[in-house]
Amino acid sequence: MDQILRRPVVHADEVRAFEGSRALKPAPNTIAAFILFAVIVLAPLPFGSVDPLPIIAWCTCLGIALCMASLRALDTRHFLILAVIAIVVGAYVLVLHEQVAIRPWFPVALPDPVWQAASDALGSPLPASRSLVRDQPILALGAPLAATLCLLVSFIVCIERKRAYQLLAVVAWSGSLYAVYGIGAFLIDPGRVLWMQKQAYFTVLTATFINRNTAAVYFGACAIVWLLLLVERVRQLLPRAAPLAWSMIAYALKRLRRDSMIGFLAFFLCCVAMFLTGSRAGVLLSLLAGGAALAPFVWKAMTFGGRSLGVLLAAAGALLVVFQVLGAGVIGRLDSEGLADGGRLETYRSTLEMIRDHPLLGTGQGTFAWVYPTYRSSAWTSWGVWDRAHSTPLEIASDMGLPVAAIVVAxxxxxxxxxxFGLWSRNRDRIIVVAALAVACLGILHSLIDFSLQIPGFAIVVFALVGAGLAQSFRSLRPPTSAIDDVP
Structure with a gap:
C-alpha cells in the first residue's frame, strides 16, 4: 500500500507531451525502406543496370540502408534465416578469395596451364592465380553483391507488414510506369533504347533493358504483383465462403473504387509490354507463374460444380483470346523457331566441358566471356558472341565451381x-508470400535457359520480393499494438 502511495503522479499533460515526442521520431527502418524503394524504382532505368557505375551506386545505397536497418523486430526464426544466408555468402567469399589470392589458403588445385603458356609466350614469369582472368572476380562482384544486399535489406525492413505492402505497391507502380515508357518508345522509335541506338531487337519492345527476354520477365513479374493486388481487393469485397460464380464476381467488381480501375489499367499495360517483347520463354513462363499465383485463391473460393467450371472455362477462353491478339509475335516465333535454340544446346555442352576441367574452384567469377571461346563447339555456327552461358546455374558452376553452385541451389x-511454409501457414498477408513465390519461380525457371537473374535491374526486384516473402512467412509472435497495425 505504501509503495502504491509513493508512486509519482503522471499528469495528462506529461502523457501528451511524451506521445508527441514519440510521434516526432521516425518509425523504425523508415530511411532504410525509403532507400530500398528508391533502388527498386531506379534499378531498371539505366539499361537494366548492367554497367559498373549504376551497380556501384546501388551497392552503396543498399549498404547504407543495411547499416541503418533496425534488427529489433527480428526473432529467433528470422536470425536462423540470416544465418543460412551468411553460410551461402561465406562459401562464396571463400572461393572468391581462392580465385584471386597469390597464396591461397587451400592449394588443392593447380593453376590452369594457360598461365604457364602465357609466361612462355612473354618470356617472363607471371604469378599464377586460380582465376583464368586476373582480378576479374573482384570486378564482377557488383551484381551478386547488389542482389544479396537487396535481399537482406528487404528481409529486415519487411518484417513490418506495412512495409511489405508498400514494397508490393512500389514494384507494381514502377513496373507500370516503365511499361508506359516502353510502349511509347516502341511506337515512336523501336530501334532506340533510351538515348542509344539498339544493337539488336530492333522490331520488339525492350523498354529500358537491352535484352528483350529480361524485359519480358520484368513486366511479367510486375503484372503478377498487380494481379495479386487486384485479386486481394476483389476477395475483400466477396462474402466469406462465397462460391466462385459470375454473380459474386460481378458484385465485387461493381463495388471496386476508382483507384482499382486504374490498377486494372496498369496491369493491362504491363501485360501489353510483356507481349510486345516477343520473348517466347519470358511470356510463357510469366503466364504460367501468373496462373500458379492465382491458384491458391481460386482453390479456396471454388466449389466443384457447373458454375465454377463455367467461370474457369470462360477465364481460360479470355486468356486464349488475349494471347492470340497480343502474342502474335510470340506465336510466330514458336511456329518458326520452336521452343529452343540450337545454339543454346551447344553452349550448354561446351559449358559442361568447362565445368569438367575446373570442377572445384571454377574458371573465376565473371570470366565466362574470356574462357568460353576455347571450348566453343565447332558443331554450331561461329556467328555471334556468347558472353553468357544462357543458364545461370551452369554459369555459376563454370565460374565458381561445383561446390558453390550446389550451395547456391541448396x-x-x-x-x-x-x-x-508461409503459403501453407499464413492466412493473413498471404498475398505477400504468394507474390514472392510466383516471381521467384519465374526468375529461377527463366534463368535455367537465360540470364535474367544476372541483370541487376531485374534481380533487385526479384530479391526484394523474396526478402519480403521470407519476412512475412512467419506469424508474428506478438499481437498488433493498435488498430492501425492491423490494416495493410
Whole structure:
C-alpha cells in the first residue's frame, strides 16, 4: 500500500507531451525502406543496370540502408534465416578469395596451364592465380553483391507488414510506369533504347533493358504483383465462403473504387509490354507463374460444380483470346523457331566441358566471356558472341565451381521451403508470400535457359520480393499494438 502511495503522479499533460515526442521520431527502418524503394524504382532505368557505375551506386545505397536497418523486430526464426544466408555468402567469399589470392589458403588445385603458356609466350614469369582472368572476380562482384544486399535489406525492413505492402505497391507502380515508357518508345522509335541506338531487337519492345527476354520477365513479374493486388481487393469485397460464380464476381467488381480501375489499367499495360517483347520463354513462363499465383485463391473460393467450371472455362477462353491478339509475335516465333535454340544446346555442352576441367574452384567469377571461346563447339555456327552461358546455374558452376553452385541451389531450395511454409501457414498477408513465390519461380525457371537473374535491374526486384516473402512467412509472435497495425 505504501509503495502504491509513493508512486509519482503522471499528469495528462506529461502523457501528451511524451506521445508527441514519440510521434516526432521516425518509425523504425523508415530511411532504410525509403532507400530500398528508391533502388527498386531506379534499378531498371539505366539499361537494366548492367554497367559498373549504376551497380556501384546501388551497392552503396543498399549498404547504407543495411547499416541503418533496425534488427529489433527480428526473432529467433528470422536470425536462423540470416544465418543460412551468411553460410551461402561465406562459401562464396571463400572461393572468391581462392580465385584471386597469390597464396591461397587451400592449394588443392593447380593453376590452369594457360598461365604457364602465357609466361612462355612473354618470356617472363607471371604469378599464377586460380582465376583464368586476373582480378576479374573482384570486378564482377557488383551484381551478386547488389542482389544479396537487396535481399537482406528487404528481409529486415519487411518484417513490418506495412512495409511489405508498400514494397508490393512500389514494384507494381514502377513496373507500370516503365511499361508506359516502353510502349511509347516502341511506337515512336523501336530501334532506340533510351538515348542509344539498339544493337539488336530492333522490331520488339525492350523498354529500358537491352535484352528483350529480361524485359519480358520484368513486366511479367510486375503484372503478377498487380494481379495479386487486384485479386486481394476483389476477395475483400466477396462474402466469406462465397462460391466462385459470375454473380459474386460481378458484385465485387461493381463495388471496386476508382483507384482499382486504374490498377486494372496498369496491369493491362504491363501485360501489353510483356507481349510486345516477343520473348517466347519470358511470356510463357510469366503466364504460367501468373496462373500458379492465382491458384491458391481460386482453390479456396471454388466449389466443384457447373458454375465454377463455367467461370474457369470462360477465364481460360479470355486468356486464349488475349494471347492470340497480343502474342502474335510470340506465336510466330514458336511456329518458326520452336521452343529452343540450337545454339543454346551447344553452349550448354561446351559449358559442361568447362565445368569438367575446373570442377572445384571454377574458371573465376565473371570470366565466362574470356574462357568460353576455347571450348566453343565447332558443331554450331561461329556467328555471334556468347558472353553468357544462357543458364545461370551452369554459369555459376563454370565460374565458381561445383561446390558453390550446389550451395547456391541448396540456398534457393531453402527459400522455396520457407515460402512454401508461409503459403501453407499464413492466412493473413498471404498475398505477400504468394507474390514472392510466383516471381521467384519465374526468375529461377527463366534463368535455367537465360540470364535474367544476372541483370541487376531485374534481380533487385526479384530479391526484394523474396526478402519480403521470407519476412512475412512467419506469424508474428506478438499481437498488433493498435488498430492501425492491423490494416495493410
Amino acid at each position: 540456398g534457393w531450395a531453402g527459400i522455396f521451403a520457407v515460402l512454401g
